[in-house]
Amino acid sequence: MEHISKAFSGVQVLNDVLLHLAHGEVLGLLGENGAGKSTLMKILGGIVEKDTGEVRIEGKSVKIDNPRTAINHGISIIHQELVLVPELSATENIFLGRIPKGYIKWQEIIKQTEALFTEMGISLDARMPVGEMSIADQQMVEIAKSISQNAKIIVMDEPTSSLTERETEVLFKMIAKLKAKGVGIIYISHRMDEIFTICDKITVLRDGSYIDTRAISDVTENDIVRMMVGRDISKFFVKEKYHIGKAMLKVDKLSRNGVFNNISFEVKQGEVVGISGLLGAGRSEVAQAIAGIDPYDSGTLHLNEHQINIRIPGDAIAAGIAYVPEDRKQQGLFLQRSVGENLTIPFVKTFSKFGLVSRKKEETTIASYLSQFNVRTPNSKIAIQYLSGGNQQKVLLGRWLGTTPKVLILDEPTRGVDVGAKSEIYHAINELAKDGMAILLISSDLLEILSISDRILVMHEGRLNGEIGREEATEEIIMKYATGVVEV
Numbered sequence: 001m002e003h004i005s006k007a008f009s010g011v012q013v014l015n016d017v018l019l020h021l022a023h024g025e026v027l028g029l030l031g032e033n034g035a036g037k038s039t040l041m042k043i044l045g046g047i048v049e050k051d052t053g054e055v056r057i058e059g060k061s062v063k064i065d066n067p068r069t070a071i072n073h074g075i076s077i078i079h080q081e082l083v084l085v086p087e088l089s090a091t092e093n094i095f096l097g098r099i100p101k102g103y104i105k106w107q108e109i110i111k112q113t114e115a116l117f118t119e120m121g122i123s124l125d126a127r128m129p130v131g132e133m134s135i136a137d138q139q140m141v142e143i144a145k146s147i148s149q150n151a152k153i154i155v156m157d158e159p160t161s162s163l164t165e166r167e168t169e170v171l172f173k174m175i176a177k178l179k180a181k182g183v184g185i186i187y188i189s190h191r192m193d194e195i196f197t198i199c200d201k202i203t204v205l206r207d208g209s210y211i212d213t214r215a216i217s218d219v220t221e222n223d224i225v226r227m228m229v230g231r232d233i234s235k236f237f238v239k240e241k242y243h244i245g246k247a248m249l250k251v252d253k254l255s256r257n258g259v260f261n262n263i264s265f266e267v268k269q270g271e272v273v274g275i276s277g278l279l280g281a282g283r284s285e286v287a288q289a290i291a292g293i294d295p296y297d298s299g300t301l302h303l304n305e306h307q308i309n310i311r312i313p314g315d316a317i318a319a320g321i322a323y324v325p326e327d328r329k330q331q332g333l334f335l336q337r338s339v340g341e342n343l344t345i346p347f348v349k350t351f352s353k354f355g356l357v358s359r360k361k362e363e364t365t366i367a368s369y370l371s372q373f374n375v376r377t378p379n380s381k382i383a384i385q386y387l388s389g390g391n392q393q394k395v396l397l398g399r400w401l402g403t404t405p406k407v408l409i410l411d412e413p414t415r416g417v418d419v420g421a422k423s424e425i426y427h428a429i430n431e432l433a434k435d436g437m438a439i440l441l442i443s444s445d446l447l448e449i450l451s452i453s454d455r456i457l458v459m460h461e462g463r464l465n466g467e468i469g470r471e472e473a474t475e476e477i478i479m480k481y482a483t484g485v486v487e488v
Contacts (some may be wrong), residue, residue: 001017001018001020001043001053001054001055001056002018002053002054002056003016003017003018003052003054004016004017004040004053004055005017005042005050005051005052005053006039006043007051008047011170013039013049013208014036014040014043014208016053016209016210017036017040017053017205017208017210018203018208018210018213019040019210020188021153022184022212022265023152023184023284024179024181024182024183024184025152025185025200026175026184026185026187026199026200026201027177027185027187027199027202027203028187028188028189028195028199028201028203028259029041029187029188029200029202029205030171030189030190030195030202030203030205030224030227030228031204031206031483032206032229032444032448034207035205035206035207035228036205036207036209036441037375037398038157038190040205041077041186041331043055043064043187044064044067044070044077044153044155044186045064045067045070045073045077045306046064046070046075047063047067049168050064054223057152057153059074059383060087062214063418065130068331072148073149073152074151074152074153075149075152076149076153076154077154077155077156077157078142078146078155078279079141080158082139084130084141084142086129086130086132087131088130089129089130090113090127090128090144091110091126091127091132091140092127094113094116094141094145095109095112095113095146095148096145105471107399110126112148113144113418114128115142116144116147116148116222116327117140119147120140120174121173121177121310122170123172123469124137124140124141126234132217133165135163135337136163136171139163140160140170141166141176143174144466144485148398149180151183152182152183152445153183153184153185153186154178154184154185155185155186156181156185156186157188157278158188158189158190158193159171159187159189160194161187162366168344184393190278190279190482191483192224192483193333195224196221200216201214201215201216202216202219202224204224204392206229206230207447210472211230218242220481221480221485222476222480222485224484225479225480225485229475229476230460235321239470242270242431242433243270243332244268245270245435245436246265246268247267247269248266248303248407248438249266249267249268249303249407249438250301250303251266251299252262252299252300252301252302253262253291253298254286254296254300254301255271255286255296255297255298255299255301256289256295256296256297258462259285260286260357260459260461260462260463261462262299262464263463263464264301264464265285265457265467267407267438267440268438269354269436269437270433270434270436270437270438271438271454271455272281272342272441272452272453272454273431273432273439273440273454273456273459274443274448274449274452274453274456275287275441275442275456275457275458276444276449276456276457276459277458277459277460277465277482278483279293279459280461281460281462281482282461282462283442283459284326284442286459287383289386290310290312290316290321290323290409291313291316291321292310292311292312292315292442293323293409294315295311296344303321304406304463316396317403317405319406320405320406320407321405321406321407322401322403322407322409323400323409324393324397324400324408324409324410324411326397326412326414326415326442332396333384333385333395333396335383335385336383337383337384338381338382338383338384339366339377339379339381339383339384339395340362340366340381341364342395342397342399343366343369343402344362344365344366344402345394346449350365350402353428355368363380365402366380367380369395369402370395370398371400372439373397373424373428374394374396375387375391375394376391390422390424392485393413393414393425394428396427397413397425401432405437406437406438407438407439407440408438408439409439409440409442410429410434410439410441410444412425412441412443412444413425413429413441413443414445415444422448426448426451428450431443441453446475446478446479447475449473450473450474450478452477454470455467455468455470456468456469456470456478457463458478458481459482460482460483460487465481465484465486465487466481469482
């Protein structure tokens with residue numbers, strides 16, 4: 001892939017990117033969240049169309065305009081979120097779309113699947129619905145599907161994120177077999193130990209641009225971290241200094257089996273505590289447990305020195321905890337409802353009496369919040385789906401501040417918003433902290449974490465792997481904790 005560029009709605013996500021893969025080679029494709037890795041692979045897989053550039057397979061220029069074309073060229077992508085049909089058997093999933101019409105010789109197809117599993121050195125029931133299999137076994141079904149399609153190129157996106165150590169060893173053995181057959185593998189992972197175990201080369205992207213390709217034998221873990229983050233942060237948002245009070249939220253040994261374990265930290269009045277970590281580290285899951293969206297198995301929560309029992313979101317809201325979710329469209333907004341309705345839903349009772357809403361009070365409240373957060377909208381009655389992402393996010397922030405929370409949890413608060421909206425959201429966070437609110441900020445943007453946070457917690461594979469003071473924090477240090485290069 002050469003000179004690959006792609007923009008979405010005027011935002012450049014890939015700029016003149018290069019990627020070379022040889023027969024029998026494992027190429028690690030690395031970069032921070034949002035570096036452009038997924039978009040580049042979607043172009044290779046025919047899911048997204050490139051704006052400029054060329055794709056060549058075995059020296060020949062090819063046009064990949066849909067997933068079927070990619071498969072025909074021997075390209076198979078195993079996504080991090082597996083795309084198998086749970087109700088269908090392993091055999092049906094492997095041959096989905098390739099089973100001939102009319103009379104189907106099921107026994108022959110099942111035998112082909114069993115022979116494929118034997119060749120791979122795995123023991124799976126070809127007749128079992130994949131929904132009844134473990135994630136590791138589903139991963140093997142995906143690989144079997146790629147092999148059955150005679151794939152020359154297999155993309156594996158975070159393939160071990162849900163695997164145990166033993167299951168990862170099985171996967172690595174399978175990768176070695178594929179290499180021996182001349183299959184080229186593009187391996188996307190944030191886990192440095194894996195990269196150094198199985199990759200022959202690495203290609204690093206940063207902010208949508210190509211940085212370098214190096215033999216794995218020529219780099220150290222620190223070299224890779226430096227290539228991934230290498231940005232000057234001195235030009236960005238500067239945090240104001242103000243008083244930090246007593247602990248408002250205390251989380252003690254919070255655990256959820258298989259998701260996160262023994263999480264303990266506190267957030268003080270007027271403090272912004274950032275939580276960093278790579279995709280799948282468990283950051284959002286911890287926040288959702290505190291907010292009552294997901295259950296936790298053990299541990300305790302204290303708010304303002306009193307133990308609280310959070311089992312549903314209503315418990316959290318009543319206690320004074322507000323949560324602004326990562327996926328605002330799926331988890332936060334009612335897209336067909338008006339801007340005003342989206343803003344006032346949780347606190348409409350404050351201007352109601354005997355079940356009747358005072359429209360004057362409601363409109364005054366709406367106007368006040370729209371002004372406070374500089375929400376750009378023709379009027380408050382327009383459906384919120386027509387606002388920009390940044391304005392939608394500001395409405396969501398205003399909604400939860402209307403509940404007058406003691407603790408505000410922000411999960412990726414500036415994802416998908418423009419630079420101007422980011423600046424306004426940062427200013428709002430700064431003002432809320434100055435007024436004494438305790439703020440927990442989850443973000444994949446290291447610049448954001450470093451700019452806004454008073455302290456930074458770093459998660460790695462479901463546990464807290466580091467706590468860094470604002471003065472000591474750098475992108476390199478955060479990445480070392482996030483990737484497990486440094487462990488506490």
